[in-house]
Amino acid sequence: MKIFREELLARKAADSPREGYDRRRSASSGRRSFLGFLLSAGGASVGALLSVPLLRFVLHPLIRGTIPMSWTEVGSVEELASATEPVKRLVKIEQRDGWRKIVSEKALYVCKDADGQLRAFSSICPHLGCSISWHEERNNFVCPCHNGQFTAEGKLLGGPPPRGMDLLESKVEDGMLMVHYQYFRQLVPNKEVLA
Amino acid sequence: MEQDTYTLETKRREPPEASDRRTGMGDRRKRVDSLLRAALDEPIPGGASLAYVFGSGLLFLFLSQVITGMFLVLYYVPSADHAHTTIAYITKEVTSGAFLRSIHAYGSSAIIIVLLLHVTQTFLYGSYKGRRELLWLAGCVLFALMLGMSFTGYLLPWDQKAYFATTVGTNILTYVPVVGNSLKSLLRGGTDMGTLTLSRFFVLHVFMIPAFIFAFVALHVFLFRRAGAAGPIQGDPEELKRSTETFYPKQVIFDIVFALLIIAGLGLLAHYAPVELGPKANPADTQYVPRPEWYYIPVFQWLKYWESGFAVVGILVIPAFIALLFVALPFLDRRPERRPWKRPVAVSIYAFIFTGLGALGAISHRNDLRDPGIAPQLAKQRAEVEAFMKKPFEPELGGASLIAATVALSNPIAAKGKKVFDQEGCAECHGEDLTGTSAAPTLIGVGDKYDSGKLESVLKQPTDAMTDGGMMPVDLKDEDLKVLIVFLEALK
Numbered sequence: 001m002k003i004f005r006e007e008l009l010a011r012k013a014a015d016s017p018r019e020g021y022d023r024r025r026s027a028s029s030g031r032r033s034f035l036g037f038l039l040s041a042g043g044a045s046v047g048a049l050l051s052v053p054l055l056r057f058v059l060h061p062l063i064r065g066t067i068p069m070s071w072t073e074v075g076s077v078e079e080l081a082s083a084t085e086p087v088k089r090l091v092k093i094e095q096r097d098g099w100r101k102i103v104s105e106k107a108l109y110v111c112k113d114a115d116g117q118l119r120a121f122s123s124i125c126p127h128l129g130c131s132i133s134w135h136e137e138r139n140n141f142v143c144p145c146h147n148g149q150f151t152a153e154g155k156l157l158g159g160p161p162p163r164g165m166d167l168l169e170s171k172v173e174d175g176m177l178m179v180h181y182q183y184f185r186q187l188v189p190n191k192e193v194l195a
Numbered sequence: 196m197e198q199d200t201y202t203l204e205t206k207r208r209e210p211p212e213a214s215d216r217r218t219g220m221g222d223r224r225k226r227v228d229s230l231l232r233a234a235l236d237e238p239i240p241g242g243a244s245l246a247y248v249f250g251s252g253l254l255f256l257f258l259s260q261v262i263t264g265m266f267l268v269l270y271y272v273p274s275a276d277h278a279h280t281t282i283a284y285i286t287k288e289v290t291s292g293a294f295l296r297s298i299h300a301y302g303s304s305a306i307i308i309v310l311l312l313h314v315t316q317t318f319l320y321g322s323y324k325g326r327r328e329l330l331w332l333a334g335c336v337l338f339a340l341m342l343g344m345s346f347t348g349y350l351l352p353w354d355q356k357a358y359f360a361t362t363v364g365t366n367i368l369t370y371v372p373v374v375g376n377s378l379k380s381l382l383r384g385g386t387d388m389g390t391l392t393l394s395r396f397f398v399l400h401v402f403m404i405p406a407f408i409f410a411f412v413a414l415h416v417f418l419f420r421r422a423g424a425a426g427p428i429q430g431d432p433e434e435l436k437r438s439t440e441t442f443y444p445k446q447v448i449f450d451i452v453f454a455l456l457i458i459a460g461l462g463l464l465a466h467y468a469p470v471e472l473g474p475k476a477n478p479a480d481t482q483y484v485p486r487p488e489w490y491y492i493p494v495f496q497w498l499k500y501w502e503s504g505f506a507v508v509g510i511l512v513i514p515a516f517i518a519l520l521f522v523a524l525p526f527l528d529r530r531p532e533r534r535p536w537k538r539p540v541a542v543s544i545y546a547f548i549f550t551g552l553g554a555l556g557a558i559s560h561r562n563d564l565r566d567p568g569i570a571p572q573l574a575k576q577r578a579e580v581e582a583f584m585k586k587p588f589e590p591e592l593g594g595a596s597l598i599a600a601t602v603a604l605s606n607p608i609a610a611k612g613k614k615v616f617d618q619e620g621c622a623e624c625h626g627e628d629l630t631g632t633s634a635a636p637t638l639i640g641v642g643d644k645y646d647s648g649k650l651e652s653v654l655k656q657p658t659d660a661m662t663d664g665g666m667m668p669v670d671l672k673d674e675d676l677k678v679l680i681v682f683l684e685a686l687k
Contacts, residue, residue, distance in 0.1 A: 032443075032444065035444050036444075039444075039447070039448075039451065042451075043451075046455070046458070050458070052291075053291035053294050053295055054262070054263075054266055054291075054295070056290040056291040057266055057269070057289060057290060057291045057292060057295050058266065058269065059290070060288075060289045060290040060291075060292070063290050064288075064290075096590060097593065098270070098284070099270070099277070099280050099281050099283075099284035099288075099588075099590055099591060100590055100591050100592070100593040101590040101591065101592050101593060102592075102593035103593070
């Protein structure tokens with residue numbers, strides 16, 4: 001036991017003046033560091049393998065496909081057609097919110113185009129997603145966040161938005177205006193459906 | 196020999212070098228280097244051995260539990276309303292969810308198994324001897340904390356087995372004289388099991404017990420390093436000294452191989468036999484036969500033998516005595532002798548207790564297979580779990596008041612039914628949001644209770660109880676009645 005302790009002490013003593021210690025170790029440390037490299041590389045690859053399920057788990061909301069939204073009733077065509085300026089309407093849409101199914105209210109504007117056809121626009125600004133509102137006195141749409149402006153037909157007038165207001169798919173059924181509510185990608189010049 | 200191994204210890208208290216206080220890159224590297232060397236150059240008398248892998252295996256498993264647990268909380272909600280839905284979501288819908296949850300659940304069993312191996316190895320090798328009392332005590336605390344982790348974790352999925360097993364488990368506290376009931380209420384957050392119980396168990400499982408485990412693991416490892424590896428049970432001191440190896444590389448490789456075996460085992464199990472989830476806890480179920488997790492089965496069987504008067508002896512006094520014996524082991528057994536065949540009393544008691552526990556487990560298993568009052572019910576419960584697992588995930592409807600609107604939106608026929616419902620004035624008694632009023636009960640869930648045939652008959656001809664409550668027979672055109680029934684059926 002005594003010899004062993006002395007050996008340890010000797011090792012420790014050799015530890016402080018580094019040069020001698022390092023030189024003496026270098027022969028065996030070549031093999032040791034190669035093994036160390038193998039072990040670290042192996043550990044890293046096993047770690048990478050194990051993190052695959054963890055990553056997939058975290059990314060689930062992105063991997064999962066979106067659920068198509070159904071058609072929603074906006075109001076009677078007769079009533080909407082009689083309006084002289086854009087009308088704000090709230091529609092209820094059903095959404096999956098993780099493990100919940102919720103009904104949320106979304107705002108949209110019903111406008112008339114040059115031919116008098118009813119058209120529905122999303123109220124979400126294509127710039128950074130604030131809510132656009134109708135300004136009667138200015139006769140145009142204004143986004144309050146960064147002053148994006150749109151005409152009564154949803155065309156871009158000025159400001160930072162990259163495109164005009166997003167037109168929603170709509171149809172008329174039994175005298176009722178129906179829309180297919182969707183989300184669109186922000187900050188791109190052309191409309192792209194997100195969900 | 197014990198003492199000798201011991202004196203190895205005072206060895207490397209390296210004085211802090213002046214340069215350590217500076218934070219230059221070279222110094223920091225040197226510090227990391229010396230830390231690494233201190234960790235890897237730990238001498239193991241007699242050399243590396245496969246018998247020493249269990250401690251590091253436990254550390255590895257604990258880290259795996261921490262990581263998988265942290266990820267599971269990403270989707271889990273600890274509330275009686277949502278816990279089951281969120282676990283079902285993780286299990287049935289989230290990518291890799293069933294896999295991760297299985298690694299976590301099987302991991303808890305693996306910890307118990309490796310823990311028993313670790314304790315048995317320590318016991319047989321007499322490694323608790325020679326001024327290692329604190330090391331042993333820290334280990335005992337870790338053992339208790341781990342049992343606490345598995346007990347609190349078991350409730351979190353809030354399915355039938357979780358609910359009823361924990362009901363029984365917490366009721367055991369009532370046996371404690373004088374303060375038993377208060378203890379139970381404290382743990383449950385009330386007299387009954389409910390959402391507060393879930394919150395308490397969650398906090399214990401996720402914050403409090405893990406914090407203590409971290410602290411005690413650090414203490415355990417520190418004390419182990421201070422005491423040094425105990426080495427083999429016998430051998431010539433000179434020979435042992437000559438065959439002493441450092442922790443790195445051989446023992447490190449053994450430990451890695453063991454960790455890889457654990458990963459492979461858990462991974463295969465989780466992939467090919469993922470853990471299941473049963474139907475949501477239904478406290479009103481009077482038929483349910485709860486069974487705890489396998490490692491609590493022997494204790495569960497033990498409880499059956501103690502009837503009222505002496506129960507406190509069997510359920511508290513004897514287990515407490517055994518636990519005390521176990522904890523006090525290094526104080527009771529102070530001889531330096533480490534060879535198990537020279538310690539017949541200690542080894543016999545240990546073997547007796549573990550054989551006894553094994554036998555109790557076997558008896559319980561046999562009873563469950565044979566008892567005509569139990570076996571069919573257990574089979575039925577297994578079938579219910581299977582059936583629940585086969586059903587696709589059903590998202591929770593956000594807020595009762597929105598249920599009617601949701602139903603109407605997702606199904607055009609039900610939407611027509613809702614119109615009929617509104618026109619007929621059903622909402623006057625059953626509520627605008629269908630959650631019921633003082634005049635009539637809620638209709639949410641009526642679709643689960645009755646099928647379309649039964650709905651049609653109670654609508655046309657309400658039961659006596661319904662008539663007494665003021666329900667009128669519904670007189671509608673067949674077409675309207677049909678859509679109304681579709682609407683009601685959808686109210687799950």
